[in-house]
Amino acid sequence: MARVPVKLVDWNEIVEWSRGLAGRIKESGWTPDLIVAVSRGGFVPARLLCDFLDVSDLLAVQSQHWVEAARAAERAILKYPYRVDASGKNVLIVDDIVDTGETLMLARDFVEREWKPGQTRTAALQWISTVAKYKPDYYYIEVRDWTWFQYPWTRLEDITQFIERLAREDERLKHGIGVDALRAIFVEWYGVRPEDLGWYWDEALRRAVARGVLVVEDGVYRSRV
Ligand code: ADE
Numbered sequence: 001m002a003r004v005p006v007k008l009v010d011w012n013e014i015v016e017w018s019r020g021l022a023g024r025i026k027e028s029g030w031t032p033d034l035i036v037a038v039s040r041g042g043f044v045p046a047r048l049l050c051d052f053l054d055v056s057d058l059l060a061v062q063s064q065h066w067v068e069a070a071r072a073a074e075r076a077i078l079k080y081p082y083r084v085d086a087s088g089k090n091v092l093i094v095d096d097i098v099d100t101g102e103t104l105m106l107a108r109d110f111v112e113r114e115w116k117p118g119q120t121r122t123a124a125l126q127w128i129s130t131v132a133k134y135k136p137d138y139y140y141i142e143v144r145d146w147t148w149f150q151y152p153w154t155r156l157e158d159i160t161q162f163i164e165r166l167a168r169e170d171e172r173l174k175h176g177i178g179v180d181a182l183r184a185i186f187v188e189w190y191g192v193r194p195e196d197l198g199w200y201w202d203e204a205l206r207r208a209v210a211r212g213v214l215v216v217e218d219g220v221y222r223s224r225v
Helices: 011-028 043-053 102-115 152-169 179-190 199-210
Strands: 006-008 034-039 058-067 074-078 090-098 119-128 138-143 148-150 214-217 220-223
Touching (some): 011 043, 043 058, 090 102, 152 179
Antiparallel strands (some): 058 074
16 A cells, blocks of 8 residues: 555546536536636636536636644635626636635635625535535545545646655665665555656656755765755
């Protein structure tokens, strides 16, 4: 078993899930006039929902997570709280996943309070029902066992962070190891094989080195953090 359960999601699954989500919205008989993506994770699903539901108006609000000083709790805030007149409009707020649920709740409360729409509803491709404090009005997949869904639009960012976490937390990287050992440790932690990541793996390693988190000398990788 991997220490961190990760599932690689590919573009075809994203299209299939977004189409399924659009189907649920249609079945409900409710029609959005305006779609609001929660940036950045909601962008691709929101754009696909515009296509599948024949909606032309797409806006975004950006959430940002930050760790409160001296506290473990992360809080979400909206970075650019601009105002829009959405009076009389049905607004659908879209994110990729509802994990804690905090982001989507925040976006919905903001839009309702500041944009004064007719009605708001929320949608996500996935909902982690065992941890979320919030259930979206529409979702396509209910997840029970917490997993990190590695969506195709954050592949480089996520793989780099996965490698950087190994550099910080795995003792074996403090001493220096060859690339084959590094690949094996990566599989141990994440259950994902570097060969399934193609060029993303090499690029993520280069990024971790460029950021000074790892050093490589004669094919030996060592943590610098
Ligand atoms: N963003 C927040 N929680 C996530 C998860 N479990 N997988 C992918 N992206 C996320």
